[in-house]
Amino acid sequence: MTALKDSSNIAVGDGIVTVNGWVQDIRNMGGIAFLQLRDRFGIIQVTMPKKKIGQELFDELTSLSRESVISVTGEVKESNQTALGLELIPSEYQLHSAAGVPLPMGVIDKVNVEMDTRLNNRFMDLRKPEVKAIFELKSMMVALIEEAVRENGFTQVFTPKISAAGAEGGAELFKIKYFDKDAFLSQSPQLYKQVLMSTGLDRVFEIAPAFRAEQSNTNRHVTEFISFDGEMSWIQSMDDVLAMIEVIIDHVITGLKEKGQKQLEIIGKEIVVPSRPYPKLTYSECLKIVNDGGLPLKNGDDLGTEGEKIVGDYMAKQGKDLYFIVEYPEEAKPFYIMEKDGTEFSYAFDLDYKGQEISSGGQREHRYDRLVARMEKKGLDPEDFGFYLDAFRYGMPPHGGWGIGIERLLVKMLDLPNIREAILFPRDPSRLSP
Numbered sequence: 001m002t003a004l005k006d007s008s009n010i011a012v013g014d015g016i017v018t019v020n021g022w023v024q025d026i027r028n029m030g031g032i033a034f035l036q037l038r039d040r041f042g043i044i045q046v047t048m049p050k051k052k053i054g055q056e057l058f059d060e061l062t063s064l065s066r067e068s069v070i071s072v073t074g075e076v077k078e079s080n081q082t083a084l085g086l087e088l089i090p091s092e093y094q095l096h097s098a099a100g101v102p103l104p105m106g107v108i109d110k111v112n113v114e115m116d117t118r119l120n121n122r123f124m125d126l127r128k129p130e131v132k133a134i135f136e137l138k139s140m141m142v143a144l145i146e147e148a149v150r151e152n153g154f155t156q157v158f159t160p161k162i163s164a165a166g167a168e169g170g171a172e173l174f175k176i177k178y179f180d181k182d183a184f185l186s187q188s189p190q191l192y193k194q195v196l197m198s199t200g201l202d203r204v205f206e207i208a209p210a211f212r213a214e215q216s217n218t219n220r221h222v223t224e225f226i227s228f229d230g231e232m233s234w235i236q237s238m239d240d241v242l243a244m245i246e247v248i249i250d251h252v253i254t255g256l257k258e259k260g261q262k263q264l265e266i267i268g269k270e271i272v273v274p275s276r277p278y279p280k281l282t283y284s285e286c287l288k289i290v291n292d293g294g295l296p297l298k299n300g301d302d303l304g305t306e307g308e309k310i311v312g313d314y315m316a317k318q319g320k321d322l323y324f325i326v327e328y329p330e331e332a333k334p335f336y337i338m339e340k341d342g343t344e345f346s347y348a349f350d351l352d353y354k355g356q357e358i359s360s361g362g363q364r365e366h367r368y369d370r371l372v373a374r375m376e377k378k379g380l381d382p383e384d385f386g387f388y389l390d391a392f393r394y395g396m397p398p399h400g401g402w403g404i405g406i407e408r409l410l411v412k413m414l415d416l417p418n419i420r421e422a423i424l425f426p427r428d429p430s431r432l433s434p
């Protein structure tokens with residue numbers, strides 16, 4: 001057995017080693033040939049002087065199809081022609097899996113491939129280092145989120161993704177057959193994480209899929225995304241929730257900039273850490289900015305894609321990428337949000353990043369009577385929320401929380417053009433496979 005090496009730990013002086021990977025490219029110059037072997041970390045050049053390695057090995061290696069999977073054993077030699085500063089002179093190889101010809105799409109060809117083609121052949125698309133790097137960064141991002149919440153005393157929970165009713169009503173729910181009953185895919189863990197506030201767990205978080213039956217073909221909506229939800233008890237005001245989010249998001253962005261250096265270099269992006277504190281704009285201020293920007297929205301209207309963008313451009317001019325939007329009219333926000341007494345406002349907020357909503361949250365109504373009153377005001381039947389309301393009837397602390405779409409956060413951090421870039425196998429109204 002020779003030492004097993006890869007492009008991240010191979011060095012001149014290693015002697016005879018074996019490396020595994022995909023045949024990215026072969027250049028045959030007659031007397032010498034070059035094979036670029038790609039592994040998880042990079043590329044190793046296999047250099048084949050015909051005279052030295054023999055006609056047979058030369059012919060076999062140079063006739064491999066691109067993207068075939070092989071192991072190559074050979075001697076590591078210094079080279080000033082390659083990025084690693086070394087090359088491998090092969091003495092033997094093993095073909096594990098020959099790739100079919102032609103490939104469904106190129107891995108190194110610089111032609112612009114349509115997103116649909118890429119997604120249809122995602123396994124191949126992901127062989128591109130700049131595509132794979134996004135998912136390595138996503139994995140690091142989730143680890144950083146978990147690190148931050150655990151440090152702050154949050155317990156990880158898992159709530160059901162099959163449920164009898166939705167958190168916010170029917171329109172965005174996927175109906176499924178559940179034996180002889182109808183059920184729905186969960187659009188949010190909202191009701192469950194609030195119920196958990198009555199248990200003494202005090203601080204919970206969940207990172208899990210959320211499903212939305214939205215017929216929106218945009219670059220920021222999918223029908224299945226990963227939601228990072230948090231809920232915390234004993235808050236004195238909504239500001240406690242905003243402060244917690246700020247700590248978490250800052251940990252994530254700062255951490256990714258540091259830990260993801262290699263991947264960020266591969267995709268050619270630099271993360272700019274937003275300055276703290278994250279400013280708070282009121283909804284009315286946003287309306288004014290939007291109106292001044294030429295979009296005639298009225299009080300109570302959703303800012304929408306265009307409105308969010310106008311506010312984002314306005315904030316960018318002041319060097320602010322991340323900002324909260326607070327003081328939403330209660331009318332525009334769900335029943336579980338607390339009203340600001342004596343006003344038309346609520347304790348709901350959004351967090352926007354570079355002109356796009358990445359999170360919604362707020363202080364919740366924890367008082368049973370007020371909660372029921374709010375349901376009725378919204379035309380909901382409290383009878384439909386039995387298990388939820390029970391938790392409020394027998395002792396519920398003041399609490400608040402958030403839901404953050406992790407793909408939206410990643411997209412904005414990395415300035416990706418489409419949320420589908422941040423999902424391995426995205427689901428949207430026209431895509432159910434692969």
Ligand code: ATP
Pocket residue numbers: 212214220221222223224225227357358359360403404405406407408419
């Ligand atoms: P939007 O108005 O942008 O459609 P929303 O207000 O409907 O979002 P919420 O119900 O507030 O979304 O969900 C909380 C967070 O979950 C959002 O801020 C966003 O980050 C994420 N999210 C919601 N819907 C989607 C979706 N269809 N695709 C991807 N992420 C989503």
Ligand code: MG
Pocket residue numbers: 350357359360
């Ligand atoms: Mg929202």
